Each structure stands twice: as C-alpha cells, then as structure tokens.
Amino acid sequence: MGTTKRSTSRREESLSRDRIIEAAIALLDDGGEDGLTFRALSERLGTGAGAIYWHIADKSDLLTAACDAVVVRAVAACAREASPRATIRALALGLFDAMDAHAWVGSALMHAAGQLPTVRLIERLGQQVRALGVADAAQWAAVSALLHYIVGVGGQNAANARHAQAHGLVRSDFLESVAGTWEHLDPQDWPFVHAMAGELAAHDDRADFLAGIDLLLGGLKPARGR
C-alpha cells in the first residue's frame, strides 16, 4: 500500500524469503533431499551463500518453510466437501498427492513435528473432527491418529521414492524388485510377507492409503445426547 515497491516486478527481484523458498522447492523436486545445497541454491539465485542466511535461520528452517509452502497449497486446493467425513478424505488425498508429487515433503513433514506445517494440518483435521461430533475428550486422540497416519504414509512413500532413485529405477520397477526379494524369503519363516509379495507390486497405494483413513474414521463415534 502506498509507497511500497511493487512486489510483482518480473526481473531480478531482490532476494527474499519467498524467492529462496521457491528455489529450494525446485531444487528439492529434481534432486531429492540431497539436491538442496546452499551452494546450488546460491548459484540458482545468483547470490552468495551467506546472503541466504540473512533471510533464513538455517537449513532446517528452510526445509520446513519449503514443506509448509507445499502444504499450504495442498490444503488450499482441497474443496470443502458436503460432510466432515468427505472433507477429511479429500484433505488426506490432497496431501497424499502433494507428497507423491514432491517426494521430499513426507520426510520434511516428519521432521517438522509441532511446527507450522503440522499445526496447519492439526487445525484442519481438528475442525472436521469437531464437526463430526466427536466428544471433546476424544478429539485430540482422533486428530493425532489421523495426522500420524498421514505423515507415516508420506514418509514411507518418500523413502521408497528415494531408494528407487538411488538405485536408478523408477518407482514401479523398484517395488517389483522388492516384491522379488519377498518372494524368495523362506515361507516357513515369513508366511505373510511371502504371501503378500504379489500384492505389493500390484496394489494401488492411493487406495490403500484411503482404506487406512476410512479405518480410522470408522472408529470415530459421534458423542450421543448433545
């Protein structure tokens, strides 16, 4: 307002927290967690490494901020559905897709316990759990179960993506190779894993993820007489 420099200037804008975060996201997206380096970052931004420290505290701060930016967009993109239950499902799926598109987010979210990105999710989930009519005393446990589950899935998927990349495989080939390992385990010692080897490669992660959400939601009972 008033005399502020227009913040939408399209060329050589001065360094800012936002520009740093965008650059960090780009580096993370196409290099994984190892791709984010202060040297790569400062090169991409055309500045010195030290300049970045004027705007961010340290690397962990940067990673959390980048994670938060992705979470904000994912949450904003989730339409509010007709029922609280549908809204929670949509939110969960939106996060799943965001973590799938940005494989590093699952891990970042995991390390950001109690910080902005998780607080955002707690708030969103909490509002819907309330709307569901869950008793006050049970709300926190419900929200925390949902959050932990979502973050757990995201983190595991991120790890899979990372291993696949480390071995120079695409995700599906990587899962097939894991399935192959499982298949060769002694069925005496590993009856379940051995039997599941086939399912592993075939199954739809997104559907499995949603099945877990439904399991959790199914256990939430609205408080009666209120």
Added chain:
Amino acid sequence: MGTTKRSTSRREESLSRDRIIEAAIALLDDGGEDGLTFRALSERLGTGAGAIYWHIADKSDLLTAACDAVVVRAVAACAREASPRATIRALALGLFDAMDAHAWVGSALMHAAGQLPTVRLIERLGQQVRALGVADAAQWAAVSALLHYIVGVGGQNAANARHAQAHGLVRSDFLESVAGTWEHLDPQDWPFVHAMAGELAAHDDRADFLAGIDLLLGGLKPARGR
C-alpha cells in the same frame, strides 16, 4: 562349533559387523543422528575409518542395521498374548517404547521402507491380522495402515525429541513451550489448535498412541462365513 575362535572373548575382539552396529547404537543413543559419525565410530572402535567399510556398505546401511537390531529386540521381547488383538497391541506398545528409548529409531525406520526392519514388522503384524480372521483381500491394507501409523508416531516423537535436544530442553519443557506458542495463536484463525494447547502438554503420548491402534483395530472386521 569345533575350531571356531570363541566369539565371546572379552578383550580386543576383532572388528565385526555386530561390534560396529553396537557401537553405532551407543553413539546414536547419546548423540542423536548427528552423533553417528565415521570418525567417532572408528575412534570408539579403535580402528581407521576405512576399516568399517569392509564390513558395511555405507552409512545408510549402518543406520538401517542399527535400527533393525533395536527392532529385533523389541519384537522378541513382546510376549504373545491371548488374543491376536492383544498381541498387536503389545507389539505396538513394545515398538513405541523402543522408539522412545532410542529416539533415532523412529526416523531410521521411516527411511528403511521396504527393508529388513519394516519387513519384520509387516510379518509380525500380518500373522496377527490373519489370526484375527480378516479377509484375504483386506489384510494388506490393514497391515499397511498399522505399520504406517506406528512409524508415523515414532517419527514424530523422534522429531520432538530432536527439537527438544536442539533447544537444550527436556521433552516435557519442550512440549510446554510448543503449547505456549499454540495458546498465543489467534483463536479466530486457529480455533482447534488454540483449544488443544492445554491438552498438548498434559496428555499421555503412550495412551494416545494406543488409542490410535484401537481405532484401527476397531475397524477390522473378521470375514464372515469362513
């Protein structure tokens, strides 16, 4: 047996994978993830850094192996209870306690998706889910939900412990400081989080964890007519 060197010799045993893993666990336990360094490790083992590479592939291999050792002990310590449901609860609690005692395990487990430690858990959980009578087609989703949830909680708790350590606080003081932050958030924008600030510091993580397990277990329906 026979001519093998006695493997329980108490002094200056030669380097071995097991000795390396034990030393790694000790370093991780009292220095967190940053405490595990090839230099610290080789010093503790009285060898050169390069010697370690004869026995392990790389740092990630070492971390996964250390994690696996902890998981093996935790799983072995879990008595088989009367019912599959009770066994699953006991296993989950055993893991929770192990991850609590070794704050780095949650994070290591998270990064070990599809590898030995998680496969072990999948097998144990799977056997009990089967014993529960869950239909074949639903078993994988059930096991994966349980695993993801357990790992999610462990990872988040590990992150909390790490932040607490980084700020030089004990866990409870750290949670109180987070609760303080939540309390000062605008209740207009953060109604749920603001309301939960009190609960955060007071609540029993272990009980909340178990509540989530029960939520998941409650949704598992034995197949009928079988």
Added chain:
DNA sequence: ACCTGAACACCGTTCAAGT
C-alpha cells in the same frame, strides 16, 4: 582377508568487509 590413514570432494555456517 582385513586393516590403515591420508586424501578427495564435498558439506553447513560464520564473519569481516563491502554497499
């Protein structure tokens, strides 16, 4: 077969000095 330890190619972070 197993171990040594110096060397390599990186990191994140700091800080005097500039504008």
Added chain:
DNA sequence: ACCTGAACACCGTTCAAGT
C-alpha cells in the same frame, strides 16, 4: 539493511599401501 565470498570446521567415502 542487505549482500559478498573467502575461510572454518567439519562430513562420507575412496584407495594405495600395508599385514
């Protein structure tokens, strides 16, 4: 107030050389 870029104190990993 904001940026520079050299310097510092580390990393994980490799590899010729030893036994």
